[in-house]
Amino acid sequence: MGEVANIFDNGPISLIARIKDNISVYTAKKWAHYQVVYTEPWPRSSPLRVEMVAAAAVTFIAANGIIAKRLVPILQVTDGEMLHVRFEPLDDVEGVVYELAGSGKFISRNTHARVSMVTCLRDPYLATTTFFIMGHQRDMNLEVRNPNPVALPQARFQFFGFRYVIEAIIPQFPASVTDAQKAAVTKKLEDGDKETVAQYIGPTTWLPAEGR
Amino acid sequence: MSHLITTGRYAGLIAKGGNRSGVGGAALIPGMVITTGLGSMLHQVPLGRSFYVTKIMWFNPGVLATLDFGTLSNAAAPVPLFPTQTAFPGLEGGLTEEELVGVEFMLNSLAAPNGWDGNLYVVASIALITITVEVAEKA
Numbered sequence: 586m587g588e589v590a591n592i593f594d595n596g597p598i599s600l601i602a603r604i605k606d607n608i609s610v611y612t613a614k615k616w617a618h619y620q621v622v623y624t625e626p627w628p629r630s631s632p633l634r635v636e637m638v639a640a641a642a643v644t645f646i647a648a649n650g651i652i653a654k655r656l657v658p659i660l661q662v663t664d665g666e667m668l669h670v671r672f673e674p675l676d677d678v679e680g681v682v683y684e685l686a687g688s689g690k691f692i693s694r695n696t697h698a699r700v701s702m703v704t705c706l707r708d709p710y711l712a713t714t715t716f717f718i719m720g721h722q723r724d725m726n727l728e729v730r731n732p733n734p735v736a737l738p739q740a741r742f743q744f745f746g747f748r749y750v751i752e753a754i755i756p757q758f759p760a761s762v763t764d765a766q767k768a769a770v771t772k773k774l775e776d777g778d779k780e781t782v783a784q785y786i787g788p789t790t791w792l793p794a795e796g797r
Numbered sequence: 798m799s800h801l802i803t804t805g806r807y808a809g810l811i812a813k814g815g816n817r818s819g820v821g822g823a824a825l826i827p828g829m830v831i832t833t834g835l836g837s838m839l840h841q842v843p844l845g846r847s848f849y850v851t852k853i854m855w856f857n858p859g860v861l862a863t864l865d866f867g868t869l870s871n872a873a874a875p876v877p878l879f880p881t882q883t884a885f886p887g888l889e890g891g892l893t894e895e896e897l898v899g900v901e902f903m904l905n906s907l908a909a910p911n912g913w914d915g916n917l918y919v920v921a922s923i924a925l926i927t928i929t930v931e932v933a934e935k936a
Contacts, residue, residue: 648825649844677811702811703936734841735816735825 592792595712598671598746600624607754607789609782612719616777618786619667619751627668629745634675635659637729637740645736646678646729652740654683654728660744661724667794668718670746671711674729677702678740681728682716690716690725699730717794719751756785812851815840815917815930822918830928832864832921836875839866839930840902840917847903850917852931854891857884862923868902868916872909875920878902884926902932 592601602608602621609618627633638645641652662668674680679699682690691698700714708714718725729740756774758767773781782789818828822838830837842848855864862884867877878900884890904915919928 677813701936706810732843732845733816734843735827 592669592715593712595708595710597710598669598712598715600747601669601792602749602790607786608751608792609777609786609789610717610719610792610794611777612794615775616782616791618754618774618782618789620754621749622752623750625748627670627744627746627748629743633659633744635727635742635744637678637727637742638738645738646731646740648731648734648736650731650736652729654681654686654726656724657727657742657744660718662718662720662748664721665750665752666720667749667751668746669749670716670718670744671714672742672744673700673705673711673714674702675741675743676737676739677731677733678737679730679732680742681730683726683728684716685723686726701732715746717792719794754786810849810933810935812931812933815932817841828929830919832919832924832926832928834921834924836869836918836920837928838916838918839928840932842902842904842915843934846934846936847901847915848917848932848934849899849901850897850930851894851933852892853897853928854889854930855884855926855928856889857886857923857926859923859925860886862886862921862926864922864926864928865920867918867920868913869918870910871905871907871912871914874910875918876913877920884921901935 604621604624606621607618608621609616635657637652641655646652660668679701681697681699684690689697704714705711731737756770770781770785774785814827816827817830817838817840818824818826820831821833822830830839853866864882864884865875865877866879867875870876879898902915902917905912917930
């Protein structure tokens with residue numbers, strides 16, 4: 586178990602944590618700590634393929650046009666589930682990822698990167714397309730852009746990766762610990778204080794699942 | 798798919814058919830272009846990309862004709878980029894990757910007459926020659 590998962594290394598996708606490993610996830614500006622209770626692969630196959638033109642109930646994506654960001658139902662999970670996904674477009678379109686509908690993924694202050702058909706030519710394992718989805722109502726949204734000066738009748742995206750079932754870790758305190766001390770520890774756990782996490786959570790894999 | 802792509806001579810390219818079709822290359826869907834005797838567009842370069850031509854095929858149902866493949870200057874004048882090809886009557890013809898020179902088609906926004914639009918055009922001496930092309934785009 587690595588302290589920092591090498592999830593973006595340029596290699597085939599692999600589990601970031603094994604069963605009974607702990608993961609510490611940065612989400613909503615604080616760290617949350619979970620134990621992995623189950624994992625299974627999500628093999629690259631037709632059910633994990635989505636055709637965004639059909640999903641948007643239109644017949645084509647216009648020349649240099651956009652299909653507005655929309656939910657991808659195959660990527661919706663329930664609470665306690667986490668998806669670890671990579672993806673690529675199968676048609677000559679670009680995918681723009683949003684965490685929830687409002688905040689971009691793969692962004693910097695001034696730009697929002699996209700995943701195109703060319704991405705896999707320089708990054709054959711699609712490591713730079715890795716993202717995570719955790720729990721109910723935290724779905725990703727996918728916007729599609731057509732860089733071509735011609736309309737395209739389809740815009741297919743293929744996803745694959747791993748599914749994890751996770752349980753939140755509730756720190757156990759001795760009876761002598763006061764509420765104020767518990768609150769202080771909880772705060773430090775949320776802050777991702779390494780020593781506190783080592784003491785109350787144990788060895789963990791730090792995971793940038795959501796950069797929010 | 799073109800040998801050029803499979804050997805990785807230009808690694809990082811997407812091979813695809815030309816994206817124009819119909820008479821004069823007017824229609825905005827990929828397919829076969831039918832010449833008009835004037836210029837016809839065979840492939841329009843997407844924004845932010847450039848491309849190489851990797852294959853051209855044609856059939857001439859008419860009389861002896863010539864084909865000039867190239868781009869269009871920003872003054873809207875044809876700019877041939879390959880030598881003139883002869884299209885014999887009643888025969889098909891073609892150019893493969895090995896025969897074509899590696900001209901990179903890209904937008905050059907310099908003012909006319911120095912710039913060009915980077916799209917692939919053909920100027921055919923007669924109408925009704927059917928042409929399809931294969932290109933390799935680079936992002």
